[in-house]
Amino acid sequence: MSMREISYARAGMEALVEELQRDPTTIHLATDAPPSLVEEFGAARIRATPITENAFSGIAIGAAGSGLRPIVNWSMVTFCFVAMDQIVNQASKIHYMFGGQQTFPIVFRSSVGGGTSLAAQHSQSPYSMFMNLAGLKLILPSTPYDMKGLLKSAIRDNNPVLSFESTRLMGFKGEVPEDDYTVPLGVADVKRTGSDITVIALAWLVHEALAAAEEMAKEGVSVEVVDPRTLFPLDNETMRASVQKTGRLVIADEAGPTAGASAEIAALIAEDPATFRALKAPPKRVCALQVPIPYSPTMENHVFPDRTRIIAGIREVMEAG
């Protein structure tokens, strides 16, 4: 497959364009209609909605139940909270509640994370809130390759899929095939192989973990970096196999630790007898501090985890056993 370098944001746009071309039942709903999409697909399919996240999220559900495949962009995840009724009470349950009689293929895209001095409301990583609901699939890509491949799978999936996209990675470039490909939902990716310790990292933290692994290699510590890529379904097997091999675990997440994805991952590792027995030390979580995200850079940088904290976490686990 011939490859080229494009950004994470560009990869998302390519997925959108190709799927809009591929399937005429796809439509796009957002408060901003991307001009290039309007030009190619027309204003009927690429809709600029009023600022009505509740309404256009519900409209997507009704359109999906009537034969269309809506792609909704909430822009920042922040704005989806005024649509929580439609996400929580309707989208996540509607297929089940009606006995499976209708499918609701919808993608809800949003950006997550901080590091941009936008303060508490506009710096959020709330994906674990949605992991807690049965009935939604959740993707969280960390590279342009995964972004494009996962988003295409999400658009082709017959269920509501929430795509959480890292603000910090929008300009990040990586290799993406020229040809059509997908990344299946529910399959983790080992981003670096190692033998002494596993770092399960999410989104932007994958790259910080890779940098940390590079540093630790100089000290002779071999770090494996696992990226779950989708939070539901979550690839237990790959995560457990890695920890069974290394016997040590650090989990890195830009969200806070309390009832977070990191907590779920730690539980999945610990409750599996074979994986538990393989542990040489207690798992360690490297997450944001449990506070709303502050504005001023000195405080914001203090709150978020980064490669330095991952390295400290790795050292702590290595010393513990």
Add this chain to the structure above:
Amino acid sequence: MPASPELQREMLRQMQTIRRFEERASDDYQNGAIYGVVHCYIGEEAVAVGVCSALNIDDQIISNHRGHGHCIAKGADLNRMMAELYGREDGYCKGKGGSMHIADFSIGMLGANGIVGGGLSIVTGAGLAAQLEGKDRVAVCFFGDGASNAGSFHESLNIAARWKLPMLYVCEHNSWAASTSSKMTHAADDVAGRAAGYGMPGVVVDGNDVLAVYEAATEAVARARAGEGPTLIECKTYRWRAHTERPGAADPRPAEEIAAWMARDPIKHLVDDLKQQQGQYSDAEFQALDDQVLAAVNASVAFAEASPFPAPEAALDDVFAD
């Protein structure tokens, strides 16, 4: 276009079916065969029947917590409805929904909904799909006076009007939201007046006169199919029973108010109309109709009773579609 004599008789059959079905549902709820909660539509039958009589099978409707009437008027199968209330495998939702979540997508019934105001935007999406597919379909939202104060009302009606979606928003104004009078919650009691703010027609109709509802709906459907956009139809009506069938639940509504509305029975209204217009319609004929309706309701109970309860493990099915 006035309703033909045949259509009027069909309307009567549907209204009587809703009433008898719910009387039975209420009884069976009291005796424990039906679980959870049941909200009865009795007294408001003319709204669902008048509107749905103006629709085709592929037109779509969405309902709320008080949904049996909308289901029956759209042509839902009584057997599968009753089986759903009974929590059985052959129910519309395989026993996963119950009274508040009956749906039949095959007849354009997009579901009852337990969240007040929840359906307004969903059905607006069905209107968008109809417009994009160019199918000449219309989408109809049934909602209460209580729901009309939710934010989704404003968001959805503005979008539907701006996008000229082929839709009817049918407000069932029964003056009460659970135990709260609309006098306490509505700055202006007529909901239809708000339509002006969205640049769409808003009409107030006697919701206990099925022919008046049918005429208003027919006109709105014609507008929608002609690409002229949505209409807000406010039907003044009243529920005869308490908010839910829960025994002992308080009903703060004045007895005289209830009695006054019960004197304006929508079914009797149509029977009287038929007698006057056609002369030959008789009490005996109505009795025969009622016997048929009761037989159908009894058959639905027999069907429900014969249907097995879902296997406990079926709780794990249908969380996701393939």
